[in-house]
Amino acid sequence: MFGLFSKNHFPVEGRTVLITGASEGMGRSVAVQLAAKGAHVILVSRNVGRLEEALLEVKAAAASPSTQRFTYLSADVSEPDFAARVVAEAIAWNGGRPLDTVWCIAGMSTPLLFTDPGAMAASHRNMSVNYFGAAEMAHAILREWLVPSPSTAKWPEPKHLIFTSSVAALLPLAGYAPYTPSKSALRGLADTLAMELHLYPATPVQVHVVFPATIISPGLARENETKPGVTVELEKADTPETPETVARRAVAGLERGEYFVTTSFLGWLMRCGALGSSGRNSWVLDTLVAWVMSVAYFFVMWDLNGQVAKWGRTHGTPGVKRAA
Numbered sequence: 309m310f311g312l313f314s315k316n317h318f319p320v321e322g323r324t325v326l327i328t329g330a331s332e333g334m335g336r337s338v339a340v341q342l343a344a345k346g347a348h349v350i351l352v353s354r355n356v357g358r359l360e361e362a363l364l365e366v367k368a369a370a371a372s373p374s375t376q377r378f379t380y381l382s383a384d385v386s387e388p389d390f391a392a393r394v395v396a397e398a399i400a401w402n403g404g405r406p407l408d409t410v411w412c413i414a415g416m417s418t419p420l421l422f423t424d425p426g427a428m429a430a431s432h433r434n435m436s437v438n439y440f441g442a443a444e445m446a447h448a449i450l451r452e453w454l455v456p457s458p459s460t461a462k463w464p465e466p467k468h469l470i471f472t473s474s475v476a477a478l479l480p481l482a483g484y485a486p487y488t489p490s491k492s493a494l495r496g497l498a499d500t501l502a503m504e505l506h507l508y509p510a511t512p513v514q515v516h517v518v519f520p521a522t523i524i525s526p527g528l529a530r531e532n533e534t535k536p537g538v539t540v541e542l543e544k545a546d547t548p549e550t551p552e553t554v555a556r557r558a559v560a561g562l563e564r565g566e567y568f569v570t571t572s573f574l575g576w577l578m579r580c581g582a583l584g585s586s587g588r589n590s591w592v593l594d595t596l597v598a599w600v601m602s603v604a605y606f607f608v609m610w611d612l613n614g615q616v617a618k619w620g621r622t623h624g625t626p627g628v629k630r631a632a
């Protein structure tokens with residue numbers, strides 16, 4: 309599959325990968341697919357029952373069951389200081405050897421109109437899980453990876469730190485105000501780290517951000533319970549994908565060496581349309597498409613904003629009541 313002209317920039321065979329949010333949805337599919345590619349996998353999430361189930365599925369997918377190792381660690385990524393314990397336990401389990409990849413997939417979404425009485429509690433929860441859950445992992449693992457080591461390799465293989473954002477961070481969608489800032493913050497963190505890591509050439513770490521669009525997952529079912537009607541209307545333009553498809557496309561993007569990884573054509577257009585000062589996957593193509601998107605967005609945003617205004621006219625302005 310990879311030859312002279314298509315290097316695999318994300319080799320996992322024989323490497324150890326830690327995945328948060330690995331017991332369900334996209335994270336579980338990523339764990340299964342990386343196991344099938346020969347990785348040792350550490351699953352992290354809260355619910356032990358679901359972790360046990362996921363572990364069985366991951367083990368069954370192993371390319372070399374006799375040599376690959378799998379385990380899980382139960383942790384709540386919204387708890388301060390969870391990450392130091394997880395990293396220490398993971399490295400101990402890995403025989404004292406460092407992890408090769410940390411992929412932060414644990415996340416949640418509570419779509420609400422921002423004037424909803426529960427919007428601020430939801431915003432805090434989403435920020436705790438989606439942003440700080442990943443930032444704490446990044447802080448803990450970088451303090452392991454960046455310790456100067458007398459590496460004998462002239463070109464040491466880079467480690468991989470992968471965040472999972474959303475196309476909602478690339479395009480505004482009414483109803484996602486409690487959620488989108490937490491996913492946009494991941495982009496800001498990744499861009500800053502990608503620059504700061506130039507301070508450590510001897511211990512290379514590659515940062516990546518995956519931007520899925522709608523995933524047909526247990527999380528989607530949960531968020532649809534509170535999703536405002538106007539948000540459902542806007543999302544009709546998207547084609548929901550299975551966790552397996554999203555995982556496969558995300559891994560393929562990482563293997564191509566991409567920085568911002570998308571899992572659909574619409575997502576790819578949105579990435580190009582939002583690049584600004586972020587790293588490119590292809591300077592020429594991305595820049596050309598960014599120019600096109602800057603014109604296309606005049607019409608796209610006209611349409612999306614028009615849909616929201618029309619929703620308000622036909623369904624009535626949302627009733628906002630002053631706090632009692």
Ligand SMILES: NC(=O)C1=CN([C@@H]2O[C@H](COP(=O)(O)OP(=O)(O)OC[C@H]3O[C@@H](n4cnc5c(N)ncnc54)[C@H](OP(=O)(O)O)[C@@H]3O)[C@@H](O)[C@H]2O)C=CC1
Pocket residue numbers: 328329330331332333334335352353354355356358383384385386413414415416417437438472473474475519520521522523524525526527528551
């Ligand atoms: N579903 C969608 O439409 C989209 C999702 N995304 C993002 O992609 C990622 C995967 O989404 P999806 O497949 O829907 O995920 P699911 O909601 O289906 O699964 C979430 C996973 O994260 C774990 N998790 C949730 N909260 C915590 C926590 N506080 N601490 C530790 N683990 C936690 C869950 O396990 P447990 O409950 O046991 O802790 C589970 O394994 C998320 O970051 C999501 O925000 C992005 C775009 C679209």
Ligand SMILES: CCCCCCCCCCCCCCCC(=O)[C@@H](N)CO
Pocket residue numbers: 416417474475476479481520521522523527528531542543545546574577578581608
């Ligand atoms: C470039 C042209 C754009 C055309 C307009 C496209 C309309 C927007 C569709 C995107 C919907 C998916 C949002 C992510 C949902 C999400 O992250 C939550 N489900 C989290 O769980």
